[in-house]
Amino acid sequence: MQEEPQNPNPTQEAELVIRNSVEQATDPLTLKSVVSLGLVRSVELHLGIATVEISTPVSPDLYPDLGNLIQNIESALMRTSLVREVKTRVDAMAPGEQADYLKALGHLDRDDKKSPFPPSTRVIAISSGKGGVGKSSVSVNLALAIHKLGHTVGILDADIYGFSVSSMFSDIGDALVLANTVVPPRVHGISLISAGLFAGSDQPVIWRGPMLHSALSQFLNNVAWLDPEYLVVDMPPGTGDIALSIAEMLPEAEFYVVTTPQVAAEQVAQRSALAARQLKMPVRGVIENMSYFRGDDGKKYELFGKGGGEILAESLKVKLLGQIPLIPMIREGGDMGEPVVASNPESEAGKAFFDLAEQIVALGPARRRREALKIS
Ligand SMILES: Nc1ncnc2c1ncn2[C@@H]1O[C@H](COP(=O)(O)OP(=O)(O)O)[C@@H](O)[C@H]1O
Numbered sequence: 177m178q179e180e181p182q183n184p185n186p187t188q189e190a191e192l193v194i195r196n197s198v199e200q201a202t203d204p205l206t207l208k209s210v211v212s213l214g215l216v217r218s219v220e221l222h223l224g225i226a227t228v229e230i231s232t233p234v235s236p237d238l239y240p241d242l243g244n245l246i247q248n249i250e251s252a253l254m255r256t257s258l259v260r261e262v263k264t265r266v267d268a269m270a271p272g273e274q275a276d277y278l279k280a281l282g283h284l285d286r287d288d289k290k291s292p293f294p295p296s297t298r299v300i301a302i303s304s305g306k307g308g309v310g311k312s313s314v315s316v317n318l319a320l321a322i323h324k325l326g327h328t329v330g331i332l333d334a335d336i337y338g339f340s341v342s343s344m345f346s347d348i349g350d351a352l353v354l355a356n357t358v359v360p361p362r363v364h365g366i367s368l369i370s371a372g373l374f375a376g377s378d379q380p381v382i383w384r385g386p387m388l389h390s391a392l393s394q395f396l397n398n399v400a401w402l403d404p405e406y407l408v409v410d411m412p413p414g415t416g417d418i419a420l421s422i423a424e425m426l427p428e429a430e431f432y433v434v435t436t437p438q439v440a441a442e443q444v445a446q447r448s449a450l451a452a453r454q455l456k457m458p459v460r461g462v463i464e465n466m467s468y469f470r471g472d473d474g475k476k477y478e479l480f481g482k483g484g485g486e487i488l489a490e491s492l493k494v495k496l497l498g499q500i501p502l503i504p505m506i507r508e509g510g511d512m513g514e515p516v517v518a519s520n521p522e523s524e525a526g527k528a529f530f531d532l533a534e535q536i537v538a539l540g541p542a543r544r545r546r547e548a549l550k551i552s
């Protein structure tokens with residue numbers, strides 16, 4: 177008969193197993209380890225029952241997605257053979273613990289830097305010369321598709337007056353507001369900030385007129401974006417102040433121009449591309465939206481003309497990265513209010529967005545034009 181290997185200190189061993197398993201649990205809001213954020217204060221194991229003390233940086237009923245946070249901790253513990261039952265207690269952090277939580281988000285370290293993002297974040301600005309061409313639709317679907325390809329993604333609605341990104345989803349989680357910092361809510365796994373999230377509250381709308389720049393600055397600097405690999409920016413129409421602010425605050429932004437297929441539309445779109453170039457921002461591609469309608473007979477109908485995207489891409493000397501078909505009106509009920517990449521990823525439009533996302537990912541980061549040329 178084989179002997180079991182002798183364990184020198186079973187209690188210590190058990191502690192290690194418990195600690196390792198709790199560390200595997202992530203917080204659904206920040207996607208960081210619950211231990212690194214200080215969300216788990218202690219775990220005690222007694223006769224197979226693990227008692228977990230959870231502490232949240234705001235009062236527990238205000239912490240977004242607390243149910244899934246608890247669930248993640250429970251299932252991480254239940255994966256060990258030592259635990260047969262988990263009991264949880266939740267209370268609020270003390271002010272000192274709150275400060276540690278904010279610090280662990282990694283957001284406060286950035287104050288003195290030019291961009292609120294590390295060099296590993298690609299900033300994808302979706303622009304066009306005018307409204308109604310589908311910038312917001314392209315932004316949300318592109319963001320969702322890049323996320324589904326396995327990347328961390330944030331989406332910033334920089335259309336401060338004409339915000340629409342938050343209304344394109346039916347079920348957005350809650351934001352965490354802590355001191356001067358907002359941790360964005362998640363929807364389908366991506367983080368989202370839009371003026372629309374705050375418009376319904378009784379807080380005054382502070383971003384009128386000259387406050388536009390400062391609203392955008394708050395959206396960048398007071399938001400813990402948590403270093404996503406991609407930040408998709410839904411730009412306001414035209415070539416106005418926000419483009420200038422974006423160029424100042426996000427010098428790493430890459431611009432993509434949305435147009436419709438009419439030949440006249442492409443000239444309007446070109447203005448936004450030229451404005452970006454004047455600001456020394458790279459324009460990396462053209463996206464044609466509402467390119468065609470696929471009839472029940474399987475044929476393509478080019479309802480809004482053709483060629484606009486190609487002409488624009490040629491004149492800007494960049495690639496036409498995608499032609500998005502018209503998305504048929506969704507019938508009442510069902511998937512109402514969800515972007516097509518979430519509700520119907522296998523559809524022709526869904527696939528067109530995945531193809532677009534793959535191309536943008538494959539392009540890789542833009543070469544920084546502003547960096548001094550080094551010759552070695
Ligand atoms: N490919 C598409 N197929 C069908 N409708 C679309 C498509 N793209 C955009 N739309 C619709 O056109 C309108 C304008 O789109 P939106 O994304 O808000 O444009 P923008 O942000 O440029 O103003 C919206 O009602 C949107 O649902």
Ligand SMILES: [Mg+2]
Nearest residue numbers: 311312335340
């Ligand atoms: Mg829009």
